Amino acid sequence: MRSTSTVALFLFVVVLTAAAAIAVWPSEPGRYLPGDFWPSGRGVKVGGWERETMRLGLDLRGGSYLVLEADPPDNYEGDLGEALDVAREVLERRVNEFGVSEAEVQSASGNRLTVQVPGMSLTDAQNLIGKTAQLEFRVITDANEVVPATGVVNGQTLTMSGQYLKSNTYPSRISTTYAVNFETTSTGAKLMEQITTRALQYAENDPRRLLLIYLDDQEISSAVVQSVISDQGQITGQPSFTASRNLSKQLNAGALPIPLKTVQSSEVSATLGEDSVRDSVHAGEIGLLAVALFMILYYRLPGLLAALALGVYTSLTLAVFKLWPVTLTLSGIAAFVLSVGMAVDANILIFERMKEELRRGRTLNSAIDIGFRRAWTSIRDSNVSTFITCLILYWFGDQFGAALVKGFALTLAIGVGVSMFSAITVTRTFLKMVVGTPLARNHWLFNAEETKSAGSGRAAAKAQEG
Template sequence: MPKKKLYIIIIFILIFVFLAGNLVYPYLKIFGLSVEPQFLPKKDFKLGLDLQGGAHLIYQADLSAIEKKDKNEAMDGLRDVIERRVNFFGVGEPLVQVQGERLIVELPGVRDVSEAIRALGKTPFLEFKEPKENYQEILEKNKKLLENGEKELEEPFKSTSLTGRYLKKAELGFDNTTNEPVVLLEFNEEGAKVFEELTEKNVGKPVAMYLDGVLVSAPNVQEKISGGKARITGNFTIDETKELVRNLNAGALPVPIKLISQKNVGPSLGKISLEQSLKAGIFGFLAIILFMILFYRLPGILASLALGIYIVLILAIFKLVPVTLTLAGIAGFILSIGMAVDAHVLIFSRTREELRLGKSFSAALEQGFKRAWPAIRDGNLTTLIVAAILFVFGTSFVKGFALTLSLGILMSMFTAIFITGNFLNIFVGTRFEKISWLWK
C-alpha cells in the first residue's frame, strides 16, 4: 500500500477515535478549554437494574379463559399494555419480558416498590360476560340465599372472549336521559365482530360488564349491536369516570394478572459490584499489555494501542445504540477483550513464523494475516452463534451478556485486522523492519 494512502487512513482512524473518545468522555479539556465537538449527541451510559437499582416485579397471568392457540398472543398483548402503562407513569427505560405465563417487569430507578405496584395495578381488567344456561335458576337461588343471610352467591354469568384486549379507545360521555357520566367504549375491527356476535347471541338477555372482577352494569340487549361501540354505566362521579377512561386508554389488560414476587434492588450493591468489576477489568487489561509487550515486543506495543482504541470504540457504541449495561453485560465486554487478544496472538504468531522462514517483513505480514484469518473467523463465528442463542432464549441479564459479547467480538475483529494491520504496515520499508529482535 502506498505510504501516502496509509498515512491518510491512520489520520482518519485517529480522528474517528478522538470523536469516539469525546462521546465516551465528553469532559476532556486541553489548557482549560473543552475540545468536545458540538455535533456529537449528548448521552449517558444506560445502566441496568442491578447497577442503578429499582423495582423487580413478577406477575402471573390468568390464561384459564384463553384458548391454547391464543395464549401467546394474549401474553404479547399483556406485555405491550404494561409497557404503555409504565411509560404513561414516566418510568424510564423499563424492561417487560414474557416468560411462559409470567411477566417480568424491571423498573430501573424506581425506589418505591409499592408505588410501582400501585401504578401497574391501577390498570383495569375489562371483560364482558354472558348469562349461563341456567341463569334464571341461579337468580332465584341467589335470592333465597340472600333472604337466609348468605353472602357467598353463585355467579350467574360466564366469561366470553370479549375483553379489554380488543379495546380501541375509551371516552367520557353523558347519558342523554339522566345526564350521568358514562364511559363510551369503541372496539377495534376484530373486537367489533366479537361484540356483534355476543349481542346477537344474547338478544333479550343481559350482557354483563366487569371491571377488575366487579360487576358494574348488566344491560339487557334489545337487538344485535353493530359498529363495535358500547358504554359502561354505573354510579360514577365525573372524576371517577375520567380516571377510568384514562386508565383504560393507558392499557386495558387483556387477561387478569396477579403479583407473585416483588423486590427492591438497591443501587449500593450494584455500585460495589461495578467498582470490583472495573478494577478486575483494568488489572486484566494491564496484565495483557505487559504480556503482549514482553512476548511480542513492538507488535505487542501496537496491539496494546489497538486494544485501547477498541475499548474506546466499543464504549462509544454502547452509548449510541444504547446498550443497557448490567454486571453480566460488563462481563461479556471484558470477555470480548480476551477474544481481541486472541486475534492479535494468532496474527503475530503466524507473522513471526514467516519471518523465521526468511521471508521479507511485508511478505511475512501478508502471509501472517492470511494464515491467521481462518482461525480468527471460525473461532469468533462459533462464539457469535452461541451468543445469538443466548440472546434469543436467555433472560434479561443473559441477553445483556450476549449482546455486549457479540458487539465486542465484531469490534475486536475490526481492530485486529484493520487498525492493527495498518499500524504494522507503517513500518514496512523503514529501518525498524531490519531490527530482528523487535519482531522475532
C-alpha cells in the same frame, strides 16, 4: 513504502477512535480514573437525539425487576397474544408517565412480560403496574368537559367500557383510509344506541358530537359520530393500517382485561449498584493494563501496537454500547472483558505467524501479509463458534426470561464482532505503518532475532565441519 490506502485507513481509524472516545467519555471521570483533572464528558447530541450516559441494568443502577404472567379466566376466548401486546404498551405508558427513564417492558415466553424499573422500590413498582387497564368511552359536555359516556339499562346508569365490547374487533380499509370494526354485547348495544343518539343532536363540527376512547385515562381515539350505533359499529379515519390494527388490539384487550400475576420479583439498592459500577470499571482497567503489559513484554513492538489497537477496540465497543444503546449489567461487563481476551487471542495468532516468517528471512511487509493470511482461518472459526454460542445463549435467555443471560450473550457478540475488526483491520494497519521505517529492519523489536541468530550459528558450524 507505505501505500496511500494504508495511510488513509490509519487516519480513518484515528478519527473514528477519537469520536468514539468523546462519545463514551464519562460525565464524572473522577469516579473511575485517578486524579481530579479530567474533563467532564457531555455525551452525544444530534438534533433531538441524545445519549448522555450509558444505559445501566438494575444490578448496576438499582431498581426493581418483575416477571408478570397472564392469568386469564377460564372462559376467555380472545387472542391472548394480542392482549399481552396491549398490556405491554399499557405498562410502558404507565412507567413513562411516572417519570421513570429507561424502564424496559419486554415480552417473554410462556405468556409472560418482564419489567425493569430503575430507581424505583419494589413496592412502588408493584403498585404502579398492578392496576387493571381500563378502557372506556367518553363524551364532551356542554361545559366543554370530558366525562364518561353513560346510558341507562334496566334502571341502572352504566358507563360504556371495554367489558361491553366483543373480542372480535378487526381493522379494514375504506378507499384511501382505514377503519376499525367492532361489535358490542347486548348491554353495550343499548348503551351505544343511547350515547350516539344524543351525539347526533349536535352539528358535525361540534365537539359534543365526538366519541372518545380512553385507555388507562389516555385518549387513544377520537371520532365523529356519523349514525346511530347499537350492536355493530365502525371507527373511521384511521391514518394507516398500523394505526387501525393497534387500535383494534386495544379494543380487543379492553373487551376482557387480562389479569397479570407476579411470578418473580427482586430489588437492588442504588448504593449497591453504584459500588458495582465503580468496581467493575476498575477491574476492567486493571485487566486491560495487565493484558497490554504482557503483550508489550512478550511481543515488543507488535505488542505495543496491539495495546494501541486494544484501546481502539475498547473505545469502539463502548461507543456501540452507548449509542445503540445496550443495557449494561454485571454479566454484560464480564462478557466485555471476555471479548477483550478474545481480541488479544487473535493478535497472538497473527504475531506468532509473523515471527515464523521473519525468522525465515522475509521482509516485514511480506511477513505481515502471510501472517494475517495464515491466521485468518483460525480467527474466523473461533469467532464463528463464539457467535453460534451467543445465539444459543440469547435464545435460551429469551425463552426462560433470563435477562442476565441475554445481556451476556448480546454483549459478548458485539464485543467479538468489534474485536475482529480491531485485530484484522486496526492492528494490520498499525503494522503496515511501520513498513519502510528503520524499525522494520530491527528483528529484535519483533522478538524474532534470537531464533534467527541461533539458526545462523548452526549453519556456520556445519560449514566449518564440512
